[in-house]
Amino acid sequence: MPPKSSAAADKGEKPTPAAFAKDEKTLCFHGPFLYEAKVLDVAQEKDAKDRKGAWKYLVHYKGWKNT
Numbered sequence: 709m710p711p712k713s714s715a716a717a718d719k720g721e722k723p724t725p726a727a728f729a730k731d732e733k734t735l736c737f738h739g740p741f742l743y744e745a746k747v748l749d750v751a752q753e754k755d756a757k758d759r760k761g762a763w764k765y766l767v768h769y770k771g772w773k774n775t
Contacts, residue, residue, distance in 0.1 A: 726750050726763050736767050744770040 728734055728747045736745040749766040768774070 726752070728765060734767070736769065738769065743772075746770065 728750065730747055730750055732747045734745055734747060735742050737743075745767040747765055748768055751764050751766075753762045753764055755761050
């Protein structure tokens, strides 16, 4: 379950759901190439002008080194 936005919770608004969940497998672009990847972490960026904020994802590309 994605973390709830505190700004949205304070105003009684529903937080915008993340498109991908932690540990979910997906396809990601790295430059012009498309790779299989796994979502390691999900976070919502807080922005004073935009109440919803943008989602950020930390991914690991399958077959790549962990570093």
